[in-house]
Amino acid sequence: MPLNLTVSPDFAPDHISGWFYFNTYLQRQLGIPIHLELYDSFEKQRQDIREGKVDLIYANPYDASMLVRELGFKALMKPAHKADETVIAVSVSSPCGSVEDLQPGSVIATTDDPDVHTMGMIMLESADLDDSNIQVKTLKNYVLVAKTLLKGEADAGFFLKQAYDELSELIRSEMKPLVSSQIGVIHHVLLAGPAFQSHEDALKSTLLSMADEEKGRNVLQNMGLVGWELMSEEDSEFMIDLIDTLID
Amino acid sequence: MSEQDTGQVREVLIRYYDGTERVARIVDQEVPYPDGKLIVSRTDPEGIITHANQAFVDMSGYSREELIGTNHYILRHPDMPAVAFKGLWDTVAEGKKWQGFVKNLRKDGTYYWVKATVIPNIRNGQLVGYTSVRRKPSRSKIRESEALYATLM
Ligand SMILES: Cc1cc2nc3c(=O)[nH]c(=O)nc-3n(C[C@H](O)[C@H](O)[C@H](O)COP(=O)(O)O)c2cc1C
Numbered sequence: 001m002p003l004n005l006t007v008s009p010d011f012a013p014d015h016i017s018g019w020f021y022f023n024t025y026l027q028r029q030l031g032i033p034i035h036l037e038l039y040d041s042f043e044k045q046r047q048d049i050r051e052g053k054v055d056l057i058y059a060n061p062y063d064a065s066m067l068v069r070e071l072g073f074k075a076l077m078k079p080a081h082k083a084d085e086t087v088i089a090v091s092v093s094s095p096c097g098s099v100e101d102l103q104p105g106s107v108i109a110t111t112d113d114p115d116v117h118t119m120g121m122i123m124l125e126s127a128d129l130d131d132s133n134i135q136v137k138t139l140k141n142y143v144l145v146a147k148t149l150l151k152g153e154a155d156a157g158f159f160l161k162q163a164y165d166e167l168s169e170l171i172r173s174e175m176k177p178l179v180s181s182q183i184g185v186i187h188h189v190l191l192a193g194p195a196f197q198s199h200e201d202a203l204k205s206t207l208l209s210m211a212d213e214e215k216g217r218n219v220l221q222n223m224g225l226v227g228w229e230l231m232s233e234e235d236s237e238f239m240i241d242l243i244d245t246l247i248d
Numbered sequence: 249m250s251e252q253d254t255g256q257v258r259e260v261l262i263r264y265y266d267g268t269e270r271v272a273r274i275v276d277q278e279v280p281y282p283d284g285k286l287i288v289s290r291t292d293p294e295g296i297i298t299h300a301n302q303a304f305v306d307m308s309g310y311s312r313e314e315l316i317g318t319n320h321y322i323l324r325h326p327d328m329p330a331v332a333f334k335g336l337w338d339t340v341a342e343g344k345k346w347q348g349f350v351k352n353l354r355k356d357g358t359y360y361w362v363k364a365t366v367i368p369n370i371r372n373g374q375l376v377g378y379t380s381v382r383r384k385p386s387r388s389k390i391r392e393s394e395a396l397y398a399t400l401m
Contacts (some may be wrong), residue, residue, distance in 0.1 A: 099283070100387070123284065124338065126384040181284045185301070237371060238379075240289065245345070245365040245381040 002033035018222030085161035086119035109154035120158030197220035268342035309355035329400035
């Protein structure tokens with residue numbers, strides 16, 4: 001039976017092929033069969049995780065918390081120089097110049113990406129906005145969040161900063177960011193489940209040297225990453241504690 | 249900034265729970281919370297600071313070297329009622345998450361308001377310390393807290 005690899009559904013569509021190359025690369029380097037399963041829904045993926053169908057996962061920090069504390073996964077690596085940050089943006093024509101200008105009753109365009117949504121809601125708190133006095137529109141991806149803003153169908157939108165920066169220049173020129181988070185220590189994590197344990201050391205050394213050789217660098221580039229860094233158990237516990245303070 | 253700001257400077261004797269005290273220079277002037285940032289610190293089980301992120305260093309006005317190894321009460325502002333911190337310690341001692349609005353004293357005597365969350369750090373079933381994460385509070389919550397805390401002094 002091959003081991004199962006999956007990726008948090010918040011990856012950018014441009015990087016899908018990168019994850020397939022990554023899977024091929026891993027199988028060659030580790031000499032074991034691995035099956036890559038991609039999801040477009042966080043819920044469906046979480047269900048499969050709970051049913052034990054996942055052995056290795058590039059998870060968003062919010063799910064990492066559940067994987068470590070509830071399901072016994074171990075955080076092994078993190079992407080180098082790649083923290084997850086959130087941007088709240090409005091249309092350029094919006095009268096709002098800061099988050100505090102957003103009023104109760106505002107329509108907020110968001111995705112089901114749990115980290116970005118959580119951080120976006122936290123950044124709205126300074127305007128006294130919460131679930132009870134805004135209207136949330138959940139969209140499939142960040143391009144749709146942007147389009148919803150540009151069509152005037154939402155007052156503000158939540159974006160993963162990286163996704164915001166990767167929007168076309170034309171779309172970005174029609175929007176303005178009100179606030180951008182600068183947290184620095186919340187990031188995606190590569191986690192291994194119990195069935196992957198005997199391959200952990202080989203995986204770590206493979207990923208650590210990935211950026212040192214051309215094939216590896218190519219694959220990384222296709223995934224939108226520059227390399228991997230080791231994560232200690234305490235690094236992952238610290239990040240999870242931090243996330244715990246952010247969710248109710 | 250706060251409607252209560254006068255820019256006035258006064259000297260106040262602060263007595264901490266452990267019997268130590270210091271005369272602090274208090275300046276009634278608020279420093280705004282930086283947008284988009286989280287102020288993060290960790291302490292050991294006694295409240296001695298073991299970790300401070302850059303936002304904490306920047307906002308407190310102390311260097312990282314000054315903060316690490318110091319009791320977290322170094323940030324205590326004399327306008328904060330003792331009962332607020334009793335609530336904090338009672339809550340985390342039960343292993344629960346505490347949340348509240350706190351007026352913090354900077355090294356230069358000015359102050360900043362935060363919405364703080366404190367949680368116990370449990371490793372292998374043992375309490376190893378606490379983590380506090382602060383975010384930007386709304387002006388209305390600051391006004392409410394100013395009014396409430398004044399009645400609890
Ligand atoms: C993780 C953690 C963070 C804390 N952060 C603050 C803080 O930012 N400001 C503050 O005045 N007290 C903070 N406290 C509470 C202090 O330890 C202390 O109880 C408080 O300043 C009151 O001082 P006293 O106990 O000497 O009266 C924190 C406690 C913990 C455990």
